Amino acid sequence: MIIIVDYGISNIGSVKNALDFLKYKSKVSNSTKEIGKAKKIVIPGNGNFGEGMRLLKNLGFINVLNELVLEKKIPILGICLGYQLMFQKSEEDPNFNGLGWIKGKVLKFKKTKNHPVPHVGWNKISFKNMSLMKNIPNNARFYFDHSFFTVVNERNFNYGATNYIKNFQSIYERKNIFGCQPHLEKSQKFGLQMLKNFCDLC
Amino acid sequence: MLAKRIIAVLTFEDGELTRTQNFLADYTYTKNFINNTLFDGIVLIDISKSDKKRKLFYKVVENFAKNCFVPICVGGKIKTISEVRKFQELGVDKILINSSFVKKEFLVKQITKIFGNQFLVIGLDLKKDKSKYQCYYERGKKKINKTLSEWVDKINKFCPGEVLVQCIDRDGTFRGYDLKILKVLKKKLSCPVIVCGGAGKWEHFVDAFKKSKVDAVCTNNIFHLTHQSILNAKEYCLKNSIEIRLEN
Numbered sequence: 290m291i292i293i294v295d296y297g298i299s300n301i302g303s304v305k306n307a308l309d310f311l312k313y314k315s316k317v318s319n320s321t322k323e324i325g326k327a328k329k330i331v332i333p334g335n336g337n338f339g340e341g342m343r344l345l346k347n348l349g350f351i352n353v354l355n356e357l358v359l360e361k362k363i364p365i366l367g368i369c370l371g372y373q374l375m376f377q378k379s380e381e382d383p384n385f386n387g388l389g390w391i392k393g394k395v396l397k398f399k400k401t402k403n404h405p406v407p408h409v410g411w412n413k414i415s416f417k418n419m420s421l422m423k424n425i426p427n428n429a430r431f432y433f434d435h436s437f438f439t440v441v442n443e444r445n446f447n448y449g450a451t452n453y454i455k456n457f458q459s460i461y462e463r464k465n466i467f468g469c470q471p472h473l474e475k476s477q478k479f480g481l482q483m484l485k486n487f488c489d490l491c
Numbered sequence: 492m493l494a495k496r497i498i499a500v501l502t503f504e505d506g507e508l509t510r511t512q513n514f515l516a517d518y519t520y521t522k523n524f525i526n527n528t529l530f531d532g533i534v535l536i537d538i539s540k541s542d543k544k545r546k547l548f549y550k551v552v553e554n555f556a557k558n559c560f561v562p563i564c565v566g567g568k569i570k571t572i573s574e575v576r577k578f579q580e581l582g583v584d585k586i587l588i589n590s591s592f593v594k595k596e597f598l599v600k601q602i603t604k605i606f607g608n609q610f611l612v613i614g615l616d617l618k619k620d621k622s623k624y625q626c627y628y629e630r631g632k633k634k635i636n637k638t639l640s641e642w643v644d645k646i647n648k649f650c651p652g653e654v655l656v657q658c659i660d661r662d663g664t665f666r667g668y669d670l671k672i673l674k675v676l677k678k679k680l681s682c683p684v685i686v687c688g689g690a691g692k693w694e695h696f697v698d699a700f701k702k703s704k705v706d707a708v709c710t711n712n713i714f715h716l717t718h719q720s721i722l723n724a725k726e727y728c729l730k731n732s733i734e735i736r737l738e739n
Binding site: 298299300301302303305306307309310335336337340370400403405406407408409410411412413426429430432433434435436452453472474475476477478479480481 | 494556561562563581582584585603606607608610650653680681682684704707736738
């Protein structure tokens with residue numbers, strides 16, 4: 290069973306709709322007991338970094354997620370804010386530490402004359418050999434909506450890159466940890482394919 | 492490069508699809524008519540006169556969210572955080588706020604604090620009054636007691652995810668968007684700008700992208716809402732060197 294973690298502020302509905310459409314069994318849950326039994330986890334996006342971490346902490350999710358991801362090593366996918374929460378820090382709220390599974394930080398875009406902030410719309414991802422991107426052409430477009438971007442400070446990881454003001458790692462994978470900045474659940478055919486690729490991982 | 496977007500705007504009265512004010516309501520079309528695959532987003536607005544049949548609108552939103560895997564923005568009559576959360580649970584990605592931005596600033600602050608700034612789309616409804624532009628709320632019925640420039644400054648302070656500019660007097664005219672004011676707004680607003688009201692031909696989309704540099708255009712013209720016509724529109728944009736999403 291794929292568990293969609295409901296921490297109170299994210300677009301659980303969109304992710305659930307997409308998984309239902311793809312005919313994968315999933316459940317939206319805010320119970321630590323249920324989350325603890327998950328075979329796969331999705332942390333959806335939308336929301337503020339500080340508020341997200343505060344809620345994960347208050348709901349008692351941090352320990353159970355750490356155990357699943359770091360000890361049991363079950364596959365986990367973070368989408369948008371769900372991806373950013375996996376980092377150590379974010380400029381969106383310096384008062385909160387992130388989950389820290391990915392070494393690095395999340396920074397704010399600085400707008401330019403031709404680049405408003407947030408980065409909203411369909412942009413390209415270039416990548417090489419990623420399990421999340423099976424059956425997806427290089428430079429396919431996905432739907433982005435964010436004001437903060439990730440800076441990974443690690444060596445052995447796979448990533449896909451997107452350019453908006455800067456080049457940033459729009460998708461990330463290392464062992465059982467998967468993250469993506471675009472909203473797969475709202476990125477039509479290729480987004481659904483990416484979600485399917487995650488669901489089909491062993 | 493980031494693609495320019497073409498977005499469908501659909502208005503509903505008591506759960507039924509309508510046309511905008513310069514047209515009579517047309518109930519022959521239902522929620523199922525839209526082939527969404529090439530649209531880059533959908534905006535659903537409840538324009539019902541009372542809240543009595545609000546449930547029907549929720550049902551419309553639910554149906555779209557279950558079948559459309561592009562971003563969905565919902566607007567009209569939103570007054571509480573619990574409603575916003577409910578829409579999010581149904582699969583909505585953004586909330587369009589206009590009247591509540593005038594009357595319930597606190598709600599707007601709460602939305603950005605809880606759901607993030609990208610979740611908020613501010614509706615900017617404009618009418619040209621002689622040579623001056625005036626901002627409106629309550630579906631174009633009430634004037635906002637501020638100059639356009641003051642109002643834009645206020646919008647910028649809230650850092651919304653996007654601003655949806657609706658040129659009320661262009662709506663349904665097919666004369667094209669008001670390029671002059673869009674150009675000014677595009678310069679002043681720090682977030683992406685979407686425009687609605689006035690598109691009659693594909694050339695109008697290209698003009699809005701090229702001359703006013705807007706980030707997205709909307710159409711609520713029923714004849715644009717088919718797969719073939721949206722494909723034609725996008726191919727026309729591409730031919731005119733506009734970066735656009737064609738694969739789907």
